[in-house]
Amino acid sequence: MPGENLSRDEARERAELLSVDGYEVYLDLRSAVGESAEDVRTFRSVTTIRFRRTGTGDATFVDLIAPSVNAVTLNGRALDPKAVFDGSRIALDGLADENELVVDAQCAYSRTGEGMHRFVDPEDGEVYLYTQYEPADARRVHADFEQPDLKAPYRFEVDAPEGWTVWSNGVGEQGADGRWRFAETAPISSYITCVVAGPYHYVTDTYRRTLANGSELEIPLGAMCRKGLAKHFDADDVFLITKQGFDFFHDNFDYPYPFGKYDQAFVPEYNLGAMENPGMVTFREEYIYRGKVTQAAYERRANVILHEMAHMWFGDLVTMVWWDDLWLKESFADFMGSFSLAEATRFTNSWVTFANNRKAWAYRADQLPSTHPITADIRDLEDAKLNFDGITYAKGASVLKQLVAYAGRDAFLEGARRYFKRHAYGNTRLGDLLSVLEETSGRDMKAWAKSWLQTSGVNSLTPDVTYDAEGRITELAVLQEGDELRPHRAAVGLYRLAGGELVRYARVEADLTGARTVVAELAGQERPDLILVNDDDLTYCKVRFDEGSLATLRAHLGDITDPLARALCWSALWNLTRDGLMPARDFVRVALEFAGRETDIGVLQMVHAWAQSAVTHYAVPAWRPEGGRLLAEAGLRELRLAEPGSEHQLTWARFFAAVASSDADLQLLEGLLDGSAAIDGLDVDQELRWAFLEPLATHGRADEERIGAELSRDDTATGKRHQVRCLAARPSAAVKAQAWAQVVESDALSNALVEATIAGFVRPSQRELIAPYAERYFEVIERIWAERSIQIGMDVVRGLFPGLQDRPETLAATDAWLAGHADAAPALRRLVLEARDDLARALRAQECDARAA
Numbered sequence: 001m002p003g004e005n006l007s008r009d010e011a012r013e014r015a016e017l018l019s020v021d022g023y024e025v026y027l028d029l030r031s032a033v034g035e036s037a038e039d040v041r042t043f044r045s046v047t048t049i050r051f052r053r054t055g056t057g058d059a060t061f062v063d064l065i066a067p068s069v070n071a072v073t074l075n076g077r078a079l080d081p082k083a084v085f086d087g088s089r090i091a092l093d094g095l096a097d098e099n100e101l102v103v104d105a106q107c108a109y110s111r112t113g114e115g116m117h118r119f120v121d122p123e124d125g126e127v128y129l130y131t132q133y134e135p136a137d138a139r140r141v142h143a144d145f146e147q148p149d150l151k152a153p154y155r156f157e158v159d160a161p162e163g164w165t166v167w168s169n170g171v172g173e174q175g176a177d178g179r180w181r182f183a184e185t186a187p188i189s190s191y192i193t194c195v196v197a198g199p200y201h202y203v204t205d206t207y208r209r210t211l212a213n214g215s216e217l218e219i220p221l222g223a224m225c226r227k228g229l230a231k232h233f234d235a236d237d238v239f240l241i242t243k244q245g246f247d248f249f250h251d252n253f254d255y256p257y258p259f260g261k262y263d264q265a266f267v268p269e270y271n272l273g274a275m276e277n278p279g280m281v282t283f284r285e286e287y288i289y290r291g292k293v294t295q296a297a298y299e300r301r302a303n304v305i306l307h308e309m310a311h312m313w314f315g316d317l318v319t320m321v322w323w324d325d326l327w328l329k330e331s332f333a334d335f336m337g338s339f340s341l342a343e344a345t346r347f348t349n350s351w352v353t354f355a356n357n358r359k360a361w362a363y364r365a366d367q368l369p370s371t372h373p374i375t376a377d378i379r380d381l382e383d384a385k386l387n388f389d390g391i392t393y394a395k396g397a398s399v400l401k402q403l404v405a406y407a408g409r410d411a412f413l414e415g416a417r418r419y420f421k422r423h424a425y426g427n428t429r430l431g432d433l434l435s436v437l438e439e440t441s442g443r444d445m446k447a448w449a450k451s452w453l454q455t456s457g458v459n460s461l462t463p464d465v466t467y468d469a470e471g472r473i474t475e476l477a478v479l480q481e482g483d484e485l486r487p488h489r490a491a492v493g494l495y496r497l498a499g500g501e502l503v504r505y506a507r508v509e510a511d512l513t514g515a516r517t518v519v520a521e522l523a524g525q526e527r528p529d530l531i532l533v534n535d536d537d538l539t540y541c542k543v544r545f546d547e548g549s550l551a552t553l554r555a556h557l558g559d560i561t562d563p564l565a566r567a568l569c570w571s572a573l574w575n576l577t578r579d580g581l582m583p584a585r586d587f588v589r590v591a592l593e594f595a596g597r598e599t600d601i602g603v604l605q606m607v608h609a610w611a612q613s614a615v616t617h618y619a620v621p622a623w624r625p626e627g628g629r630l631l632a633e634a635g636l637r638e639l640r641l642a643e644p645g646s647e648h649q650l651t652w653a654r655f656f657a658a659v660a661s662s663d664a665d666l667q668l669l670e671g672l673l674d675g676s677a678a679i680d681g682l683d684v685d686q687e688l689r690w691a692f693l694e695p696l697a698t699h700g701r702a703d704e705e706r707i708g709a710e711l712s713r714d715d716t717a718t719g720k721r722h723q724v725r726c727l728a729a730r731p732s733a734a735v736k737a738q739a740w741a742q743v744v745e746s747d748a749l750s751n752a753l754v755e756a757t758i759a760g761f762v763r764p765s766q767r768e769l770i771a772p773y774a775e776r777y778f779e780v781i782e783r784i785w786a787e788r789s790i791q792i793g794m795d796v797v798r799g800l801f802p803g804l805q806d807r808p809e810t811l812a813a814t815d816a817w818l819a820g821h822a823d824a825a826p827a828l829r830r831l832v833l834e835a836r837d838d839l840a841r842a843l844r845a846q847e848c849d850a851r852a853a
Contacts, residue, residue: 006147018051021052025142032118032197058094066105074099114132117131131195135385147190156193164197165199168279170260171260186259196265200226202224205243212254225266261279265282271791275308292685303347314333321428324375331400335401365394419436464516476519478512490539491538558593644682697726697727725756784796785797803842
């Protein structure tokens with residue numbers, strides 16, 4: 001049998017053969033604490049699976065990734081583990097019509113964030129456990145049929161160390177014998193089962209609601225984090241957003257929350273943003289803020305909370321058959337996160353963040369060689385793991401926003417309501433959703449889906465305008481470019497300067513089809529200073545400008561009064577820069593001219609990131625020192641001008657630290673750390689201290705002793721990650737060799753410390769220092785992919801690609817590896833192809849910047 005990489009064909013064959021009646025899982029987690037004599041620390045896992053044969057055949061397999069199996073019993077018949085277990089699967093034959101399988105195994109605790117992750121808090125020595133499975137890591141904790149369409153009820157029992165609390169999807173109680181027993185779940189997929197255990201700090205609340213039929217709905221709420229973070233945990237705000245989310249989804253979905261309680265755990269060393277385990281949602285603990293952050297950070301957290309809550313219906317109640325239709329849950333949750341945020345919480349400008357931030361992720365992913373339709377062709381689990389990407393999430397959500405404009409909000413929500421009721425606790429494909437949307441909208445959803453869901457790539461929309469002698473519009477058309485021309489329901493806005501402000505004076509919604517669409521309603525309007533296609537961000541496209549509009553933006557972008565329109569223009573200019581149509585230095589100058597006037601903190605943070613990328617990747621090497629100097633000067637100027645104690649001051653402080661490189665700038669950072677310098681209103685808390693120390697380490701002004709002293713001030717899990725990143729950032733050949741060895745030659749580091757080490761190793765100011773590792777990268781990545789978990793493999797292959805060696809020679813070396821490794825794992829080749837594309841794009845953009853020089 002093949003190894004861990006379950007294929008779609010295998011899953012389909014297994015689903016045709018059997019259905020699952022239920023799981024009983026016992027876990028003995030008492031081995032999580034104390035000393036261990038084992039090379040790999042393990043825990044006992046005993047799984048009982050009841051399943052029926054519904055098709056023809058008498059053989060199948062069950063999934064399990066474990067160091068060893070103690071016993072396997074099928075229908076009372078003992079099977080020899082050595083004969084049936086190959087490390088990832090247990091072969092079963094002689095199936096009856098009704099079957100009971102018992103698997104007793106020793107499963108391994110994880111340090112990679114996959115399966116049962118074990119974390120030791122350096123602050124107090126406490127041990128914390130949590131599980132993370134998507135797409136297919138429940139098999140690292142217990143035996144199962146690891147595919148989303150074999151849903152079943154689960155019942156968990158757990159023995160844990162004394163003094164611990166254990167949580168799972170269902171309500172749990174600790175018996176007199178000390179064992180935790182949990183209520184049986186509704187039928188759910190294996191990848192959303194969950195166990196959290198440890199001495200977590202736990203806070204409770206309750207959500208109550210009167211339903212339409214007059215009955216009372218009561219949902220017990222819980223929120224938890226490590227004890228060391230309890231003093232920073234603002235559970236009240238987490239509960240506020242949670243209750244507002246439940247109000248919104250109950251108002252609009254007409255299907256009561258179906259999973260009983262609702263716990264939310266903020267856990268350490270988490271690979272993802274969050275995971276929608278029903279009744280037991282897990283989040284990365286970085287969403288608990290140890291210092292002052294901006295409202296943009298609270299908005300991001302609120303969006304994630306609501307994204308995961310939307311999954312309770314889109315993904316958990318109704319689940320895709322296979323990962324081809326991953327978008328059926330992720331696109332909807334991404335859309336619903338912003339939708340509910342705007343309508344139910346204090347973050348009413350969430351669509352601005354969506355346009356500026358989420359869609360930037362989509363635009364990048366959709367222009368890579370690995371781009372794929374929203375409904376993707378997922379051959380196996382490795383394909384699935386890589387498709388948690390900007391297309392499945394952000395492009396899918398953008399297309400759903402277009403669908404709401406196309407079909408209407410009421411029809412869209414009524415379609416969702418019918419979808420839940422029709423397919424509750426079941427599995428669906430694309431056609432199941434389209435059928436209900438056709439019912440509610442009266443539109444031909446198959447044609448819409450063919451254009452938007454089953455093709456890849458992003459269109460560009462450009463205004464084409466002519467004027468008469470009086471300066472009025474004689475014709476305004478929108479030109480559409482792209483491999484696949486799609487129907488766009490979009491708005492075209494006309495803006496003019498008035499009293500120092502750039503304001504909209506005309507707007508028309510139109511159906512844009514084909515290569516050229518005339519917007520007849522705008523004929524006769526006075527000449528605009530700015531024509532903005534996709535005004536209000538109704539569709540998914542790259543916005544282009546006519547020459548007059550582009551000139552207006554160069555001189556007046558900061559004068560646009562509407563924050564969404566301004567965000568769209570920032571995004572459009574960045575796309576022009578990435579596409580090699582606007583010199584990087586021009587984007588930097590526009591950014592430095594107008595970023596100081598940007599009122600939306602989230603947009604400002606994106607502009608900061610884009611300006612840094614423009615200098616690092618898209619400017620010619622000869623201009624980089626000048627570009628870096630301009631960024632640092634602007635950063636310090638705006639830091640001093642910002643209102644004391646404001647979010648803008650904090651944002652500019654972080655930006656200044658990120659771009660500081662001159663002696664004077666670094667001396668100021670040193671002064672802010674030791675107290676010899678101050679900026680009125682700027683509170684240099686612990687998180688800001690690390691932000692200031694990192695550039696000092698990068699430029700050789702903070703040695704191991706100085707970094708160690710900072711860790712002594714902040715001897716916590718978060719402080720350890722900062723320390724590791726700073727240590728790897730030091731400009732020393734020996735330091736880089738050590739960091740490389742820790743990541744590439746050893747698997748001792750946890751997932752979080754692998755990420756921190758890579759971040760410190762890769763420094764734009766140290767291109768020459770890390771140049772020797774470009775060749776070594778191509779020598780080791782196939783071994784890394786074969787030996788490490790897929791998550792660590794992805795982190796290493798992406799993180800260590802020599803993109804900073806932005807020369808044709810690096811491109812040639814990448815092409816040579818691809819040509820010489822045609823048979824490498826498709827997922828590995830995809831990662832290298834994506835990195836190659838980023839490098840090629842950078843070189844094209846540098847050519848554009850060189851012409852401007």
